[in-house]
Amino acid sequence: MLLSLFKCLTAYPIIQLLLNYRKLASLYSNFAEALPKHIHPITGRIHPSYRQCGARSGRFSCKQPNLQNVPRNCTAKGMRNCFIAAPGYQIIKADYSQIELRIVAEISGDTRMLDAYTKGEDLHTLTASLITGKSLEKVTSEDRRIAKSVNFGLIYGMGATKLQAYAEEKYDVLLTLEEAKEFRKRFFQAYSGVKRWHDRIRRTVYAKDIKQIRTIGGRRRRWAKKPRLSELLNHPVQGTSADMLKVAIARLFELLPKTGAKLIGVVHDEILLECPQIMLKRTSRILKKVMMEAGELYLQQVPVEVELTISSSWS
Template sequence: MPNLKDVTYRLITSTKELEIALRSLEQSPILGLDCETTGLDPYIHTIQLIQIAAPNQPVILIDLPQIAPCDRPLLQQFLSRPALKITHNGKFDWQCLTKAGLQPSAPFFDTQLAYRVLTAGLKKSLSLQTLAQKLLNIELDKTQQVSDWSKPLTSQQLQYAAMDAAILLELYPILVKKLERSHLLKIAQLEFHCMPVVAQMELNGMLLDLSRWQTLGAKLESDRDAALHQVRELRVAGNAQMSLLPEMTDAINPNSPQQVLAALQAAGIPVNSTNQKELVPLAKQFPVIQALLDYRHLSKITATFADSLPKHIHLVTGRIHPTYYQLGARSGRFSCRNPPLQTIPRDAAARTCFVAAPGHQIVRADYSQIELRIVARLSGDARMQRAYRKGEDLHRLTATLVTGKAIADVSEEDRRLAKAINFGLIYGMGAAKLQSYAETKYGVTLSLEQAKAFRKRFFEAYAPETEWHETIKRSYIRGIKESRTLAGRRRRWADKPRLAELLNHPVQGLNADITKLALVKLNKVLAETGAKLICTVHDEILLECPVAEAKHISCLLHRCMVAAARKFLHPIPVFMDVKISTSWGDDET
């Protein structure tokens, strides 16, 4: 077990020294790899030091600015070797090395991703300091991390840098053993394969049409102000106070739940709370409630996106480069910040502002009803599986089963109701929650009795779903605190989980497994093309490519996404909508 003092290193400041050092590492099958940089932006900041650790050897510290650019291919060649590269948050190192013309090649083992795979669902720090302390009982001193790496390097900085690389070699066998024991090595490897794909996607970024966005922002603000004007017609209850400005004293503050509730009640509207669930069913009846809901929605959008999105346009690239977290959600799905693209409104007005570069097009695809197909596979429901194999619309089928109508008589509203039932009940919603979900998400009004009746009919029509739910319920009653996907991805809970979470993980987690496998497959075939991956949101994948390649790229995207899903869902077929357009929206060319 190393301690902070006995990690030896060699500082490399010339090409000659670099040649000798790399020769000494040539036979090593595993390498610890880390970089120290002048900052966190790969487009602006540069690498000062590259640390390479190999078993039973001093850590090689390469002072990169001292190595002439013409001599760097030597290092690039070395990093292209098939040795296993062990990193911690390797996405960042990969990006910095790639921008420096030193892109490392697979295979990778990322200690941060490995630890997150092991602890998915639990609140755990993923820092190298935490891993060193938990797994090696070493207190890692990280004070040098925030020191100035752009000045001549001190011996403390060099010692710190050497330790950061050396410790990766110590963490690796412990994490491998833990992953093997937990049957999580395959899932971890999927994440490792995904890491450079995600790193490149972040570097690629997306192009925002700023003038289109500003026009949309101005419209959203004017809609918000119009809704606010309607809301302001509500008056503060019982305010008879005289004032020089009476119109100001009795206008309510729409952001104060207490004032809004008092004003609604004073206006004779039967509400006990101002939360969404209670207001939505009354919106059709009382226009002021619709205005209040619109105001809230539009305020949130303008605050989150209209004002902040342009601030994320990069000064160097002119594009937006969000930060993706491969294991950001407990289910194993991606999350995304700065900006949070997942929460950008789905409507075409917002999405058409994300455009392809001149001479390029956006090719995008998302899986059709993937979660329902996963449920059909997990529950073994023959009726559902048969419908999918015959290419039937499952929402229409459910609509006939719960309403009793013939398939030809199913209206669009019936289909929307069936969507609410399908997507709500697979996660164990009760009747009251289904009633609210149908109204909020699909605009379908149900009485509680109707919701109960439809729920009963759904589980009678799809009996294997009932059995699948019952199996999970039995685990829930026994106090089980973990759940796995078909691919083996695990989610854990520190306390007793909610039943809905236990039902949710095998479905959403497998959705994540499938999407990530599709990205890995795609990465292999895109290398030969001019296409690049620019975004993934839930089960949707976006590529940008030259116009001439768009048709070919759409076929590749389709093939990779089908192959990834087939691995787990066979014999249930999967479908996706592949679109070629000039933007993320629906302006097809």
């Protein structure tokens, strides 16, 4: 069916326009129209409800409204610019760079991934080069976007059909089924350690009907029924990411009162603070330090990187 859709998009360009309209209509109804209804009449702010273990991986969840769903992809990045700091304040945004891929490198021991991160290389650019056959210098932004969909899709064992749908939905990348199959094959050829990790989990956990798995730190997730293979691959990665973020937040709360900054949001591997302008440098140093230290508790072979930006809005 997905292959037929791709052929239709090629033959009838109006279909792509209709799909784009549907995406924009969804953004409008779910965010532009819905979020203003949650603005508090006194504070003029949105006050969502966070749960520390709202997701099965151990990640935070958010509701009433769910601000973790505010998109940050190319199509709707402007949505985040609607969230602005109070006068005299700025928003500090810090997130772990490619943390899921770094955790996969740690767990799988893949030598190519470990070497790339040790050298400070961009793994998306490297993957783009490996799956397209281009040299690193000739990799385009479009190639890199394809590589992002391949990297984040295949580490959890997606098949080609699901990868094709994931690339279009998350990264606005249209792949034929043949391209998805070829990129999948080349990915596992390039990162043989990741394939061995998948095979090991399939053989020693999934095939033996073991209904539990642990994060790097040892936190266990259990299932009542046999879990899917993708769940057994996903939990050690996203669960470890959740663990390190919570360690960072716990340490952060000991230091924030000295800065006047407040925690205003958590989105998976991202922490948002609203900070007085006069305390931006000090608070930024504190935030980066606690996130780096928390990450280094779990990653012994892979360097941890934290990307930090300061802006008047959540950009």
